[in-house]
Amino acid sequence: MFDDVSDLKLLGKSKTEYPSKVSPDLLESFPNRFPNRDYWVTLISDEFTSLCPMTGQPDYGTIVIKYRPDKRCIESKSLKFYLFSYRQEPTFMETVVNRILDDLVNACSPKEMIVVGKFKPRGGVVIEVEAHYKK
Amino acid sequence: MFDDVSDLKLLGKSKTEYPSKVSPDLLESFPNRFPNRDYWVTLISDEFTSLCPMTGQPDYGTIVIKYRPDKRCIESKSLKFYLFSYRQEPTFMETVVNRILDDLVNACSPKEMIVVGKFKPRGGVVIEVEAHYKK
Amino acid sequence: MFDDVSDLKLLGKSKTEYPSKVSPDLLESFPNRFPNRDYWVTLISDEFTSLCPMTGQPDYGTIVIKYRPDKRCIESKSLKFYLFSYRQEPTFMETVVNRILDDLVNACSPKEMIVVGKFKPRGGVVIEVEAHYKK
Amino acid sequence: MFDDVSDLKLLGKSKTEYPSKVSPDLLESFPNRFPNRDYWVTLISDEFTSLCPMTGQPDYGTIVIKYRPDKRCIESKSLKFYLFSYRQEPTFMETVVNRILDDLVNACSPKEMIVVGKFKPRGGVVIEVEAHYKK
Amino acid sequence: MFDDVSDLKLLGKSKTEYPSKVSPDLLESFPNRFPNRDYWVTLISDEFTSLCPMTGQPDYGTIVIKYRPDKRCIESKSLKFYLFSYRQEPTFMETVVNRILDDLVNACSPKEMIVVGKFKPRGGVVIEVEAHYKK
Amino acid sequence: MFDDVSDLKLLGKSKTEYPSKVSPDLLESFPNRFPNRDYWVTLISDEFTSLCPMTGQPDYGTIVIKYRPDKRCIESKSLKFYLFSYRQEPTFMETVVNRILDDLVNACSPKEMIVVGKFKPRGGVVIEVEAHYKK
Amino acid sequence: MFDDVSDLKLLGKSKTEYPSKVSPDLLESFPNRFPNRDYWVTLISDEFTSLCPMTGQPDYGTIVIKYRPDKRCIESKSLKFYLFSYRQEPTFMETVVNRILDDLVNACSPKEMIVVGKFKPRGGVVIEVEAHYKK
Amino acid sequence: MFDDVSDLKLLGKSKTEYPSKVSPDLLESFPNRFPNRDYWVTLISDEFTSLCPMTGQPDYGTIVIKYRPDKRCIESKSLKFYLFSYRQEPTFMETVVNRILDDLVNACSPKEMIVVGKFKPRGGVVIEVEAHYKK
Amino acid sequence: MFDDVSDLKLLGKSKTEYPSKVSPDLLESFPNRFPNRDYWVTLISDEFTSLCPMTGQPDYGTIVIKYRPDKRCIESKSLKFYLFSYRQEPTFMETVVNRILDDLVNACSPKEMIVVGKFKPRGGVVIEVEAHYKK
Amino acid sequence: MFDDVSDLKLLGKSKTEYPSKVSPDLLESFPNRFPNRDYWVTLISDEFTSLCPMTGQPDYGTIVIKYRPDKRCIESKSLKFYLFSYRQEPTFMETVVNRILDDLVNACSPKEMIVVGKFKPRGGVVIEVEAHYKK
Numbered sequence A, B, C, D, E, F, G, H, I, J: 001m002f003d004d005v006s007d008l009k010l011l012g013k014s015k016t017e018y019p020s021k022v023s024p025d026l027l028e029s030f031p032n033r034f035p036n037r038d039y040w041v042t043l044i045s046d047e048f049t050s051l052c053p054m055t056g057q058p059d060y061g062t063i064v065i066k067y068r069p070d071k072r073c074i075e076s077k078s079l080k081f082y083l084f085s086y087r088q089e090p091t092f093m094e095t096v097v098n099r100i101l102d103d104l105v106n107a108c109s110p111k112e113m114i115v116v117g118k119f120k121p122r123g124g125v126v127i128e129v130e131a132h133y134k135k
């Protein structure tokens, strides 16, 4: 290995096993402490990447998730791992956003959820996709 | 030719035939994998150029396309080529935006579509045009 | 004349006669090619200037015009000349915006029109005026 | 007159006589209270306008003046009136900036002075001019 | 006086008497030339200052006034003087905004008016207040 | 102590006792002088910090509070101290925002209140939470 | 007094006596703990206000102070009070900046100091002044 | 023609003949009125477009020209036409910038000149090129 | 504990022991793989917080560290923990920046290092401190 | 495959073989047409990603390359493929930037080259690395 990390004490023990395909099972949730109040949670990651199904080259984007929790909230660190699992998936942007919506609805069964993907330009063309779920 | 590209291996084989007039046939689509969900797709190109019908000089602008797909989605690379085909067309901005809307509705038969053109100032005057289609 | 322009070939022939008072007759229009579609056109000039009726000093501002065309569209270069004709007019901002709205409605008989003026601060105070017409 | 200002008490008495040509005599100065210290004063006006010598149409820009005062400082309100006096002058930008530098050096005899003009685009082309004087 | 202004010709005659307490009488109005049209006027000053009633220290903010004129419009220079009159008033932000609304409604009897105050942070806390009047 | 402050006259007497746990009792209010008018007050602090309940590490964020006062207004300096009291509290963002809403409603009994928390990214993921109360 | 603050416990005891003229004596300093290291300290206040010596109206600006401390550092809260003491002083901007430099050099005897004042536009003209001291 | 311009009076007479290849002869100059002063002129166009020599697709960019004039200045409208003449030229960015520098030096023989090209991303990669000439 | 984290699998095991005072021992380094090349590394944290030594209240800021490594580089996660250790330290900004510089020079013995602290305003006054070390 | 691309004509033929490890051989160059002129070329990609050698998680950043070409220029599309080849490489940022510099110097033998990497925050800490080569 090019970089030697053997004498670093603080960090070396928790190396993550990298998921090799899209993994909804990574998503975790915790109990919503205010289930009687109707409120919105927004989660934003600007580090999403997948592969173009036509050219094999990487695409990059920002994923915005907005939902009204019912009994459970999405745990944000597990969301990070779930989004990482798209890193080697060949897929169109329109499909990515709808799949994320389906997987998150399964994971926390919210009252309502919106997923938006804003992707970096390819050939000078930017794509944004926005999908909506309501219980 | 001023620049010699004969010894470049990676790229030289796929030179595009340049369309010489506005070409709706360049537009392609692919199947919408979530036809039962009502969602929005936005496509943005900030590299649009055509010619002024009065002075013959170039105009420049950004085209924003927002639609709810029905059975088909617009393929973004084919959209890039379609927009390129306006490069030598003499036309008013008001006409450009309405024509793009007509051609895209033909190409993917969406539930709903909005096209906006925002053009660079001429004589200190900026023009923006916004048109709407609903099935 | 301080600057000598006699040896410039490309430009010298089309010197514009400068209007000395507010001139609605400068406004021109062209046929709307999509009269059956309900769409919006926005025209923005950030080079508007007139004189303060109380101090005689110049005021500066941005004029935004937004309308739904009926049978005719406003030609943008003629709009530029019309706005230039306020250069020596002493007038309040509230009056400017309403006059521009009246003159443009006369010139193209739109379905609907909004005119907004945003003026640079005087004595630390910014003024914005917004007026609306509907057929 | 379109707007009636006869019942406004606070303002009506000090209407300025508008200069009809470039007027260096409008410039005034006041004594520099710290002539032994070497310091910089910067004056910025973003409301400059003159006429294009080729087309007769208005040009707009920002004028930045930076100088090290010697015995006198430029009074800022008189500078405003001096800059207004270009409003009907047909002139190139390159000439404007050098003339302003000459007139201000005459008015306050500084140790050093820089004048920069940044003008709004014409035909998509922006011009900036920067000239320098040192005693 | 530290700065000597005795040899400045252009300006010296109109020194303003500074109001020592909040002075609604400073507000002036002029006739609305388009009383039959329903339109909005917005006035913005980012130079408002008063004193904190608890610590005696200055507060700073931006005041935004938006109204639909009926028979009279607020004259903007008189508004500047009225806002200056808060300079030595000890008062909470919530009270300032509601008082300005009351005084301006008295001065021009508008169809509708909104006043917003946006104040600079104190102890890392920003305050904004928005009040509304309708005839 | 590393820094010696013993010879500073102006400040030394009012050292604040630091709250060691979340302290709703710190919140104070003052009488609303315009209880008959329906208006909005917004309070913003971009210096909120608490601890992550899973890793023990600090989280940072901005808290926005918007309410329509009834008989009492929140005093802004007491709000600052209340927000400081979360500095050593291990808690999820979803819980923080709902607790702040509950405590502020108790403190001033408003007609309506919205609390929004916007937190800095952790693992590239930003969280925003927005909760609403109406009397 | 318009606002009643008598029932607020947390804040009421430390009301500041407001200085009625420019007061260099308000400035305090503390010992520089690293006198052997050559380093820069920058202090910025965007809440400076004084009066125009010609019109009596308020001017507003930002003051930037940059210095290399020798034996003493400027205490920032005392600087705030010193800058407040210009609130009713009629003075030109060129004079303000040089006076602040003189007073701060007296207060902390730095190795080097730069003071910059950036003032809000008057008549569309912005003034910036920058002065320099070196031991 | 799709858009009918036959009834527009103000504009119709000056339609420009469009150059079909790179045309240095389009460049014009005018006499420098201050040849004894050493000053800088900057010209910026953000509407440059040419073709990629490898793919045939359009590239877009901003061209910045900065020079110290000697006996002649570049006329800005002629520069616009010269830059338009690259519209159908297949060329690398590195070549474009150096050619523009050669042609402008020929056209006005300046004391010194810098040309910078900043091009829009292709495949996520932005290119900027900067070349320098000194007499 | 208010939030229950007992059923979260992915994260629960690595809860950090929080340092209760400034802890230079937390800093770790790794071998510089290019010791023969002279290059710069910049590390930026915008989440620094400490306590004011005079009022006991929190201060917030951004720390920028720039250095030319010699044999060792600073490990960034250990830097995060070191900066966290100031969370309950009462200290002036001028002292913070110089201490961080001393501790980092000790930890990695660089050829050269600059530390800058930019702190949030207190009483409307911003402080920035910049210190420099050279071997 | 989740998305079916079999009926798309325009794009399907040129699917790129994805490099599975860091591949300097992907870099191509073309002849510099102006080898006698000393000029700078800058290439910027904001889509760089690699893996953290300690945690296995992705890092993201922007790579800026600036060089004075000698006989050859870097072809920008081949640079894109070279940068993609870091996608699965576990490496520190300090190492990445120095390796890119070595590989590019090998590929085009420039007179001078600078490589800068600006990486997204991890644990609130941003890293930037800048390395320099001169022939």
Ligand SMILES: [Ca+2]
Pocket (backbone or CB within 6 Å): A076, A077, F052, F122
């Ligand atoms: Ca978390």
Ligand SMILES: [Ca+2]
Pocket (backbone or CB within 6 Å): B024, B025, B026, B027, B028
């Ligand atoms: Ca087709």
Ligand SMILES: [Ca+2]
Pocket (backbone or CB within 6 Å): A052, A122, B076, B077
């Ligand atoms: Ca694609």
Ligand SMILES: [Ca+2]
Pocket (backbone or CB within 6 Å): B052, B122, C076, C077
């Ligand atoms: Ca036109």
Ligand SMILES: [Ca+2]
Pocket (backbone or CB within 6 Å): D024, D025, D026, D027, D028
């Ligand atoms: Ca004079």
Ligand SMILES: [Ca+2]
Pocket (backbone or CB within 6 Å): D076, D077, G052, G122
């Ligand atoms: Ca003045």
Ligand SMILES: [Ca+2]
Pocket (backbone or CB within 6 Å): E024, E025, E026, E027, E028
């Ligand atoms: Ca009155």
Ligand SMILES: [Ca+2]
Pocket (backbone or CB within 6 Å): C052, C122, E076, E077
């Ligand atoms: Ca006025």
Ligand SMILES: [Ca+2]
Pocket (backbone or CB within 6 Å): F024, F025, F026, F027, F028
């Ligand atoms: Ca209480």
Ligand SMILES: [Ca+2]
Pocket (backbone or CB within 6 Å): E052, E122, F076, F077
């Ligand atoms: Ca307060």
Ligand SMILES: [Ca+2]
Pocket (backbone or CB within 6 Å): G076, G077, I052, I122
């Ligand atoms: Ca302090």
Ligand SMILES: [Ca+2]
Pocket (backbone or CB within 6 Å): H024, H025, H026, H027, H028
């Ligand atoms: Ca020629």
Ligand SMILES: [Ca+2]
Pocket (backbone or CB within 6 Å): D052, D122, H076, H077
């Ligand atoms: Ca011109």
Ligand SMILES: [Ca+2]
Pocket (backbone or CB within 6 Å): I024, I025, I026, I027, I028
């Ligand atoms: Ca250690």
Ligand SMILES: [Ca+2]
Pocket (backbone or CB within 6 Å): I076, I077, J052, J122
């Ligand atoms: Ca790391």
Ligand SMILES: [Ca+2]
Pocket (backbone or CB within 6 Å): H052, H122, J076, J077
């Ligand atoms: Ca290319």
